[in-house]
Amino acid sequence: xxxxxxxxxxxxxxxxxxxxxxxxxxxxxxxxxxxxxxxxxxxxxxxxxxxxxxxxxxxxxxxxxxxxxxxxxxxxxxxxxxxxxxxxxxxxxxxxxxxxxxxxxxxx
Numbered sequence: 001x002x003x004x005x006x007x008x009x010x011x012x013x014x015x016x017x018x019x020x021x022x023x024x025x026x027x028x029x030x031x032x033x034x035x036x037x038x039x040x041x042x043x044x045x046x047x048x049x050x051x052x053x054x055x056x057x058x059x060x061x062x063x064x065x066x067x068x069x070x071x072x073x074x075x076x077x078x079x080x081x082x083x084x085x086x087x088x089x090x091x092x093x094x095x096x097x098x099x100x101x102x103x104x105x106x107x108x
Contacts, residue, residue: 039099040063040064040101043062043064043069043093043096043097043101044062044063046096047062049096050092050093050096051089051092055078055082058073058074058075058078059071059072059073059074060072060073060074064101064102067101067102067103067104068102068104069089069093069102069104069105070106070108071106071107071108072107072108073107073108079107082105082107083107086105089105090102090103090105
């Protein structure tokens with residue numbers, strides 16, 4: 001036999017402890033343990049804002065796995081310059097996220 005939905009008035013009421021959309025999303029990210037993956041994709045999506053347009057124009061691939069930032073560049077000269085500024089890159093990314101997300105930078 002088919003089972004029909006029965007309306008339950010107690011479950012349909014709005015909760016009194018209303019929260020903002022931002023707080024609800026933050027709670028969801030924490031509950032489902034998606035915070036680190038969300039931050040990793042944020043860095044890749046906002047690479048130009050974090051590092052600037054000249055560096056982003058020469059970057060072909062950016063991704064983060066296991067607290068390591070992988071950067072692929074098409075300019076050897078820029079790779080050498082950024083190699084010397086690894087600490088500054090770590091600082092900029094962790095500052096943009098607001099947490100210690102990246103521990104190491106690897107150039108491909």
